[in-house]
Amino acid sequence: MxxxxxxxxxxxxxxxxxxxxxxxxxxxxxxxxxxxxxxxxxxxxxxxxxxxxxxxxxxxxxxxxxxxxxxxxxxxxxxxxxxxxxxxxxxxxxxxxxxxxxxxxxxxxxxxxxxxxxxxxxxxxxxxxxxxxxxxxxxxxxxxxxxxxxxxxxxxxxxxxxxxxxxxxxxxxxxxxxxxxxxxxxxxxxxxxxxxxxxxxxxxxxxxxxxxxxxxxxxxxxxxxxxxxxxxxxxxxxxxxEWDPEETGKAGYDHFMAKEINEQPRALRQCLSERVDELDGEVSIGDLAYLNPRGVQLVAAGTSYHAALYGAQLFRAAGVPATAYLAHEYATGTPPIGDELVIGVTQSGETADTLSALREASARGARTLAVTNVVGSTAARECDDAFYIKAGPEIGVAATKTFASQLAALNTLTIGMVPSKDDREAIAALRDLPADVQQVLDESNAAAVAEQYLDSEAYFFIGRGLQYPVALEGALKMKEITYKHAEGFAAGELKHGPLALVTSETPVFAIVTGDGERAQKTIGNVKEVEARDAPVVAVTDGASDVSRYADHVLSIPESSPQTAAVLANVQLQLAAYHTAAKLGRPIDKPRNLAKSVTVE
Incomplete structure (x- = not known):
């Protein structure tokens, strides 16, 4: 602030x-x-x-x-x-x-x-x-x-x-x-x-x-x-x-946000460096590997909350009960602690709501872990442990590269704490992630898609499973920097109310990766909005036939379900950025918003 x-x-x-x-x-x-x-x-x-x-x-x-x-x-x-x-x-x-x-x-x-x-x-x-x-x-x-x-x-x-x-x-x-x-x-x-x-x-x-x-x-x-x-x-x-002062410059980009979107391959390499060893099929997270939590609670706010939702799904898929909480609700509620690990996800390490939640958890006797970008931040110093996402300084108010690095860091944490015989595929995907993100950046047609829908009344984003937090994040980016109404939904929720908002003036960004049950059900939701004349933008790896029902496609490389979420998010970042740029918005300094929210 x-x-x-x-x-x-x-x-x-x-x-x-x-x-x-x-x-x-x-x-x-x-x-x-x-x-x-x-x-x-x-x-x-x-x-x-x-x-x-x-x-x-x-x-x-x-x-x-x-x-x-x-x-x-x-x-x-x-x-x-x-x-x-x-x-x-x-x-x-x-x-x-x-x-x-x-x-x-x-x-x-x-x-x-x-x-x-x-x-x-x-x-x-x-x-x-x-x-x-x-x-x-x-x-x-x-x-x-x-x-x-x-x-x-x-x-x-x-x-x-x-x-x-x-x-x-x-x-x-x-x-x-x-x-x-x-x-x-x-x-x-x-x-x-x-x-x-x-x-x-x-x-x-x-x-x-x-x-x-x-x-x-x-x-x-x-x-x-x-x-x-x-x-x-x-x-x-x-x-x-450790970082150079030149890292906080625009380096020739029109906006910090554009620079930081394009820095994501490097940020991911930094996050994964010395942690992911595909040759041995292992992830190294130091002493955190021995925490062996019986349950995990994640607390966060804003973009970091979407990362926490994603992280909770990773832990649950690994067999560990996990729940993500909005930090400002956690501190005033009475969620059970027991011997659970409480993870605070905070880019700055200074977010007031998240610090309050972590302090409350600590006061109840829980072990606390900060997943943060800033060495020496309050969260890093006050928690029992810290795990750094190593994204480098982020200047733009709308978080981009730090969100991608949070998702990568939560992947390494989950694999490191709860190892499985199925980890090798996920580790290989993490190794390829920086190059895959670079491919998205090099080949994206998000600018052309953004041009098509500048006059839209609203934007909707849908996804299932690990793509649901990405849908929420895509909507948040759109509303933060374009000042347009945008909402993210779990795809199955459309028919339970939000479908009433869908018209020919409300493009729907549908995240569909893989060709499993979730992908097919999301395609069913796409057909629902298509029947109401809503334009559909499919964010997809091409494994399914969703492109048949889409007006536009934002492509991503084939990847694992975990890393596909990161790739889909890059396309949504670009869509929001180009929409805001074409509308002439002050992208790096959205009205009424602050980078580090240090009041509750």
Whole structure:
């Protein structure tokens, strides 16, 4: 969601570093942005709208100072206006704060502060924080103590960063919302960074420190420290980010989404590397192979939930009872745990709903496993085990290559935990998967199909078995980036209600792979919609005769049932992308959406 950037040690270049960081973070989704610099005073410039609007405002009235923080806001409390944009300041304008998350007790705090004479300028929950710091300063607290005491009074989720007029430090704290430090102290000049995500400062350093919940950081031009909120020193490891900053560029593509769709063969190779050994017919997942779960529960949200549905089917087919839960429903319900393994599927490792579900499972005594893309993420650190999908950085808001890598990772997990004599075929298909995806990318006619149906009233997607989660994902991609109505269904459900929506203006994308019972039954569903004059787009490997009943065919190579789902999904990604491109949509930044959803 919102993005935070901070830096110290850059002198006159601080503003440029902050603006570059904010531009890099804009993939997270935002509707306003701002910066604050400290140099005996606090200079704040902020604007609603695009970062380009902020840049113009900064050029008109440049803020100065060697210490600064910046923010991209995704509105929760109050509309996107200049007043509601971050950073927020106290009454005399000597404290500036940026914040991700939600302060649950902000109304009570605001009323107490108003009663004490404080004046508020915005609708946000964040604005109480600089006023709390001001109040502590009025009572004689030094800058660091004032920030600590203010943070201790907050309830809810937050990543907070603050600068003060009479301090050369950035103070920051986190609870349930990510913060990472960037460390650049190898030369004569020390420079330190703070951000909600590594790409914000990756071009300057690859050395990072991930903050945990309840930790407090202090960055100055000379040093960095991490403590608990109570002030006890915490020794933190400095990790190295392995990916190159150029990986977050568009590499000549019009959109990040197009680049990331085309990166899927490489992402899959990375995911499967050193895990799949076709020669020996084995999958290697390290110590996770010995978990031997009696049952599996998967928790996730959004695209990752569709991967979880797919994973649950894999485990059930292997003889292990498994259920996928929407994470935000799991944490407030009472599903049985027993000795089951709880797997959290989360691209960022910071999804608030999924983290809550994993914490609830852990509190009930379950073993937890994070399937995530981000090394050092909160899910990876808090779970008992982590299994990385290794897809590389994904910038586009609509997930593409990470979904494919999640499906591949869940295949390797299932085979590794529940080995079977039938695994050799699946392992061979996994080996061929990157090349098969490349074939789809090279030969797809999705752009021409998209052109045919730009004016459609709605789009429907149907599939059975492992193709059902792909149908859901195809519909999600279509609605996310085209703003067109789209729905995914289990194919057999059409006749139980959704068929009433089918008309000649509603193309139906039917995923039909293989020629078994499920394929034949899905063909029966295709005939149902064909009889109602609905155009049919078949996504198929050609094993069945579904093409006889289709207006258009999106072909995929023959593969195993497990990997056919990945291949079908690539065609649906391309269909959604080309539809959105032809409609002129802002593909990488869909309205109202954010890349990393860190509030519940």
């Amino acid at each position: 919102c993005g935070i950037i901070g830096c110290v040690g850059h002198g006159t270049e601080t503003t440029d570093v902050l603006l570059d960081g904010l531009s890099t973070l804009d993939y997270r989704g935002y509707d306003s942005a701002g910066v604050a610099l400290s140099n005996g005073t606090v200079d704040v410039v902020k604007r609603s709208g695009a970062i380009e609007d902020l840049v113009s405002a900064v050029e008109a009235s440049p803020p100065t100072g060697p210490v600064g923080i910046g923010h991209t806001r995704w509105s929760t409390h109050g509309p996107p206006t200049d007043e509601n944009a971050h950073p927020h300041v106290d009454c005399p304008g000597e404290v500036a704060v940026v914040h991700n998350g939600i302060i649950e007790n902000y109304e009570a705090l605001r009323e107490r502060l108003r009663a004490a004479g404080h004046t508020f300028e915005s609708d946000t929950d964040t604005e109480v924080i600089p006023h709390l710091i001001e109040s502590e300063r009025d009572d004689g607290a030094d800058p660091e103590t004032a920030v600590r005491r203010a943070v201790e009074r907050l309830e809810g989720s937050f990543a907070v960063a603050a600068v003060l007029a009479d301090s050369d430090a950035i103070f920051a704290a986190r609870r349930d919302s990510p913060l990472v430090l960037g460390i650049d102290d190898g030369g004569d000049r020390r420079r330190y960074y703070l951000a909600s995500d590594v790409p914000a400062f990756r071009e300057y350093t690859d050395r990072v420190v991930y903050l945990d919940d309840g930790e407090f950081a202090r960055l100055t031009p000379e040093d960095w420290t991490v403590t608990t909120l109570a002030g006890d020193r915490v020794e933190k490891p400095v990790d190295t980010v």
